[in-house]
Amino acid sequence: MKALYKEGPSAGLALVERPDPIAGADEVVIRVLRTGICGTDLHIRRWDDWAASEVRSPLIPGHEFYGEVVEVGDLAHDIKVGDRVSGEGHIVCGMCRNCRAGRRQMCIRTVGLGVHRDGAFAEYLSLPAANVWVHHADVEPEIGAIFDPLGNAVHTALAFPLVGEDVLVTGCGPIGLMAIAVARHAGARYIAATDASAPRLELAARMGADRVIDVSADDVREAQTALGMKEGFDVGFEMSGAASALPTMIDNMNHGGRIAMLGLPSAPFGVDWGKIVTHMLTIKGIYGREMFETWNAMGAMLQTSPALRSAIGHIVADVMPASDWEQAFDAAASAGTGKIILDWTRL
Incomplete structure (x- = not known):
């Protein structure tokens, strides 16, 4: 062969x-x-x-x-x-x-x-x-x-309840983009997405993001203002591994916010652990897919949602x-x- x-x-x-x-x-x-x-x-x-x-x-x-x-x-x-x-x-x-x-x-x-x-x-x-x-x-x-990377996106997106929640996604590579589509399917209220690539931010909007932020030029807090948010994001998906992404996400989370972290950093970086404690934030590491609950979930969602299937195809x-x-x-x-x-x- x-x-x-x-x-x-x-x-x-x-x-x-x-x-x-x-x-x-x-x-x-x-x-x-x-x-x-x-x-x-x-x-x-x-x-x-x-x-x-x-x-x-x-x-x-x-x-x-x-x-x-x-x-x-x-x-x-x-x-x-x-x-x-x-x-x-x-x-x-x-x-x-x-x-x-x-x-x-x-x-x-x-x-x-x-x-x-x-x-x-x-x-x-x-x-x-x-x-x-x-x-x-x-x-x-x-x-x-x-299906393998879609499973990463589904595992991340479904780590915490999403119905009615405001979601911040840092990193719009393929898995981050799919996570946006899944969050929209799962009932998130507002979704904001960050990246430094204009083409990927355009795709993020097609996936269902309500606001996209070019982090090389704009601040995430401006997205909160534009969306009429008053208390920060409820759920975060850190998909990039960039050294600045998790600290930025922590700064923009509501008290009691929950972060699912899939992005792998290339080197150690500092975070404000005091804010994690005093704001009672939860950070959950995500690796791969749950075997095989994630596979069942993504298969079912694609089978029953033409809109999600179309989005993933993009x-x-x-x-x-x-x-x-x-x-x-x-x-x-x-x-x-x-x-x-x-x-x-x-x-």
């Missing part, structure tokens, strides 16, 4: 021939139709400090995918050949305290698809059957390919042949774009 491959611990990838995967007893083999390019994949291609410390090469990267089941292991069940599927990229041990308590997203021995074992940037992929998500309704391949900026992977990766690395999808039927 053709696959994007990192042969060793250095920058770059290559489209090469690799052996077809074989399904273990509890696994399936999936013919990959579409894959999304994630920030993790960009790190792996660049081979930066994070990749060097975390990734096990040689490796086929990629963890956002949509495909068709072509082989089912003897011990796999509730999955059949021909099913259209995506998959949970965190493969867990099943035996640690969290796994045995049903909190699999908190497994202490998580193995990452496309990070610690061969992933989805290939014509075929093997995956434990327990990680396969069978789509229960027709889903466009491009949307199926971004996140896809381009679908490119897998043979043009270099141009696709360069596009994904450029600021201001939505999701770039690779089409593995075009090689």
Whole structure:
């Protein structure tokens, strides 16, 4: 099969021939139709400090995918050949305290698809059957390919009740944009979104943000005034990892406000812990998706809400042949774009 491959611990990838995967007893083999390019994949291609410390090469990267089941292991069940599927990229041990308590997203021995074992940037992929998500309704391949990051957005957006609440979203990358659409679907009153990219702020408005703020020029407090708010935001989604984002969010939260933090900072930064205490703020770290409540929630929302499904579709900026992977990766690395999808039927 053709696959994007990192042969060793250095920058770059290559489209090469690799052996077809074989399904273990509890696994399936999936013919990959579409894959999304994630920030993790960009790190792996660049081979930066994070990749060097975390990734096990040689490796086929990629963890956002949509495909068709072509082989089912003897011990796999509730999955059949021909099913259209995506998959949970965190493969867990099943035996640690969290796994045995049903909190699999908190497994202490998580193995990452496309990070610690061969992933989805290939014509075929093997995956434990327990990680396969069978789509229960027709889903466009491009949307199926971004179920993984959509799950991050849903996990973040549904961390706290939203009905009637005022929401601040810092960072309008693809996951932040999807979180805006989910918050609008879930009943938020006002949604304000920040970024420094004009194209992403335009997308944020299309997703349902009532006010967008270019943080390179404007202050978040001006958005509160424009929206007629008097007491600060009730819920915050920190999606950027920027050093200034969380302190700015803390300064604009109502007393008792709740913050879901998905963005990964590249370096430590200071926050006003006194304000967190005296304003009784809650900060909750978000990683990945709840297995599999988040998958159920996002599948149901897309199935029953054409408006949300349309909004999520706007996140896809381009679908490119897998043979043009270099141009696709360069596009994904450029600021201001939505999701770039690779089409593995075009090689």
